[in-house]
């Protein structure tokens with residue numbers, strides 16, 4: 036899997052990837068809007084405040100949408116699932132769904148998911164899999 | 171009573187489309203530009219404004235030998251050219267230039283070019299591409315399963331979009347794909363990115379197109395039948411990360427752009443005789459019909475499946491066959507405009523009888539941006 040694409044990490048997003056390396060999914064949120072947001076940036080996209088905080092996400096979410104990709108991608112064996120996960124914190128992010136067949140019968144919209152991490156060389160990539168009590 | 175202020179007086183596509191290995195991408199721009207200038211009897215010396223997307227506008231200016239007082243290189247993907255129509259109109263109205271050439275050329279199939287036409291997005295690479303959706307068919311389609319669950323959109327309805335557009339393409343000698351297809355043909359075609367099959371995805375072509383705009387009061391100086399802009403058109407953008415769309419069942423950029431175009435033109439949906447909605451994939455006309463307000467949210471798929479957009483239907487849509495059947499170079503918006511112009515000139519091979527008003531709506535990137543233009547045969551309303 037180490038030939039899968041690697042993220043180009045920038046100063047503003049380093050904390051996110053450092054967190055993933057430590058097994059934590061980190062999200063930023065704005066205390067005055069009381070709202071988490073994604074992807075990372077050092078200000079709130081709702082109100083523009085730079086006064087934002089980083090905290091560990093619950094790691095829980097649900098399957099919001101997906102495709103089963105039959106096109107090639109480095110390090111991937113098609114067909115594979117590309118999903119959008121809706122986190123319990125109310126933000127959406129892309130992930131593959133691990134430990135689950137790339138099959139519409141197995142990929143039920145709104146099914147509960149939990150975060151896991153996939154190692155790509157030195158970089159840990161946040162991923163999702165069916166939640167423990169549902170698997 | 172309002173009077174038109176801007177007219178499209180020149181319009182043409184490249185001499186050949188589909189597979190054009192003998193021309194570079196720059197050459198496709200030039201071929202289209204020279205055809206559009208010939209269409210209305212102009213030479214490069216008559217042009218003082220130049221606009222293009224997905225290619226360095228200064229290179230087009232140099233290649234064609236133009237000395238402009240205005241240029242615009244807005245590059246937000248396939249709707250750039252629709253956006254540039256309204257930018258050009260604003261430039262002419264404010265006196266920045268008099269005669270604008272908008273060019274598009276794209277060597278999408280032969281790849282005779284030095285760079286990709288859409289700027290790479292840094293956050294899209296960092297937080298989406300690493301999960302493997304590297305090509306448009308596996309990115310642009312990401313919201314659709316959500317729409318199917320929330321709105322009841324079906325695979326068969328998506329297939330009907332392709333079937334109906336093939337019916338339109340059959341009228342067009344220049345369309346790449348003209349043979350009739352059925353829903354079963356679409357559903358049995360190669361799986362690309364579930365639930366999308368090959369025939370729900372656009373073609374990959376070489377080609378180009380160009381438009382020439384000037385003030386409406388000069389329209390009589392040209393040999394062509396003028397096509398007027400009504401209102402200011404519209405544009406908006408939501409951004410290149412499709413996973414961050416506010417809604418997966420509706421495009422905010424479509425809604426904002428469409429509303430501005432309709433409001434500024436002072437038209438209602440029943441005024442629209444002809445409609446183009448950029449269809450890189452089969453779901454886009456569904457989103458477009460809903461977000462432009464032709465049908466209620468969630469009713470776009472059924473509207474197409476019931477035949478309202480097919481030849482003879484009440485709302486002729488994508489009458490060249492669209493990106494699914496006519497051609498799709500990568501940034502298709504220019505071809506949607508060209509068909510809108512043909513319909514308003516009354517010369518489309520799939521002519522809508524007595525069509526007086528055409529709405530041309532396009533997407534840029536993967537639901538990243540949008541633009542809308544309202545074209546009409548009438549110089550006052």
Ligand SMILES: [Zn+2]
Pocket residue numbers: 065066067068069079080081082083084
């Ligand atoms: Zn805030």
